[in-house]
Amino acid sequence: DTGVSQDPRHKITKRGQNVTFRCDPISEHNRLYWYRQTLGQGPEFLTYFQNEAQLEKSRLLSDRFSAERPKGSFSTLEIQRTEQGDSAMYLCASSSRPIPANYGYTFGSGTRLTVV
Amino acid sequence: QKEVEQNSGPLSVPEGAIASLNCTYSDRGSQSFFWYRQYSGKSPELIMSIYSNGDKEDGRFTAQLNKASQYVSLLIRDSQPSDSATYLCASGGGTSYGKLTFGQGTILTVHP
Numbered sequence: 001d002t003g004v005s006q007d008p009r010h011k012i013t014k015r016g017q018n019v020t021f022r023c024d025p026i027s028e029h030n031r032l033y034w035y036r037q038t039l040g041q042g043p044e045f046l047t048y049f050q051n052e053a054q055l056e057k058s059r060l061l062s063d064r065f066s067a068e069r070p071k072g073s074f075s076t077l078e079i080q081r082t083e084q085g086d087s088a089m090y091l092c093a094s095s096s097r098p099i100p101a102n103y104g105y106t107f108g109s110g111t112r113l114t115v116v
Numbered sequence: 117q118k119e120v121e122q123n124s125g126p127l128s129v130p131e132g133a134i135a136s137l138n139c140t141y142s143d144r145g146s147q148s149f150f151w152y153r154q155y156s157g158k159s160p161e162l163i164m165s166i167y168s169n170g171d172k173e174d175g176r177f178t179a180q181l182n183k184a185s186q187y188v189s190l191l192i193r194d195s196q197p198s199d200s201a202t203y204l205c206a207s208g209g210g211t212s213y214g215k216l217t218f219g220q221g222t223i224l225t226v227h228p
Binding site: 041102110 | 204206219
């Protein structure tokens with residue numbers, strides 16, 4: 001168990017291109033979260049999965065964003081037609097506790113996206 | 117009004133001093149509160165959690181919670197240059213699925 005793993009660590013893309021990020025949660029963690037953090041701000045919640053079900057989505061997650069968690073294991077976050085405003089750190093976290101907000105959780109190393 | 121607000125900083129303290137970081141929250145349904153430390157270019161690292169009114173101490177760190185005033189603080193005693201980082205306050209619990217709401221962070225610099 002090496003913690004939450006995210007790939008890639010860095011991604012530079014041209015505006016208008018599609019990008020996909022991957023998150024591998026800690027083994028057997030059924031809860032998985034995606035956050036976005038822009039420069040000078042705290043992380044903002046994007047979406048939450050319990051097993052394979054996406055149970056909550058932020059209004060920040062426009063129709064250009066889609067997240068999946070097939071088979072309740074790893075998760076992917078795809079951004080279509082990227083815009084410069086999508087430049088941010090994308091963070092993933094996982095938890096197995098029934099009420100994770102009572103205990104906090106550990107983030108992965110993040111994926112830094114730069115849209116040029 | 118932001119749901120979680122932190123004093124804007126940046127905060128600069130000399131080595132060995134006490135650093136005091138403050139946070140207020142607006143959602144009275146919040147049940148749990150966290151402090152994360154984030155070094156430049158790295159992801160946030162959980163350093164303290166607190167759920168009940170009062171103080172909670174862990175080494176050089178003390179978290180304080182006052183639910184009546186909707187106020188959370190973090191004290192760092194004997195500050196070290198290695199404590200220089202951005203400190204993020206977060207709230208959670210209530211009806212959420214474990215979503216955390218973060219403040220914007222306070223940059224702390226500890227100078228020798």
